[in-house]
Amino acid sequence: MADEAEDRLGLAEAGPHYHGHRDRLRARFRDAGADAVTDYELLELVLFRALPRRDVKPLAKALIARFGSFAEVIAAPPQRLAEMPGLGDAAITELKIVQAAAQRLARGELRRRTVLSSWSAVLDYCRTAMAFADKEQFRILFLDKRNQLIADEVQQVGTVDHTPVYPREVVKRALELSATAVILVHNHPTH
Numbered sequence: 001m002a003d004e005a006e007d008r009l010g011l012a013e014a015g016p017h018y019h020g021h022r023d024r025l026r027a028r029f030r031d032a033g034a035d036a037v038t039d040y041e042l043l044e045l046v047l048f049r050a051l052p053r054r055d056v057k058p059l060a061k062a063l064i065a066r067f068g069s070f071a072e073v074i075a076a077p078p079q080r081l082a083e084m085p086g087l088g089d090a091a092i093t094e095l096k097i098v099q100a101a102a103q104r105l106a107r108g109e110l111r112r113r114t115v116l117s118s119w120s121a122v123l124d125y126c127r128t129a130m131a132f133a134d135k136e137q138f139r140i141l142f143l144d145k146r147n148q149l150i151a152d153e154v155q156q157v158g159t160v161d162h163t164p165v166y167p168r169e170v171v172k173r174a175l176e177l178s179a180t181a182v183i184l185v186h187n188h189p190t191h
Helices: 001-011 021-032 039-050 056-068 070-075 078-084 089-112 118-128 169-176
Strands: 137-143 149-156 180-185
Touching: 039 056, 039 070, 039 089, 056 070, 070 089, 078 089, 078 118, 089 118, 118 137, 118 180, 137 169, 149 169, 169 180
Parallel strands: none
Antiparallel strands: 137 149, 137 180
């Protein structure tokens, strides 16, 4: 009798709320796009591959709480990610693959069009290329006469607060690439 009442009310054997969560989240992403998911849900989608038999929602939320955003989690140094309970080598590798893909995608777009023709375009590019770096970098963006990026090279990597630069090497490389302009970029990860 009680089972019949539960059936009529739709309460019988519904299972835990997280059953089918992965499929529903993937479907929402597929059907509505990236803007339809939050940062932690996008992080869940990445973690699904590395942690196939685990509820990753709590881990995704904890990562966002610790690092601040999807971008900051993806760009966090592997050593800091390893400090998170439940985040092993496989999951850290997945996060670093996403970071590498995002960086390569950003560089690929730059090769197809003139994007460094304004100060804001340079800033946007540098934020993508150097976001959340944990060491100082001295990068050189080599441009052609149309302000198209020929090469983006990390010339030096320093410590947390220091990186050397050698003008002779900058000029030598610019001549090798036949660059007509260079943009020198330096970050301050401690700020």
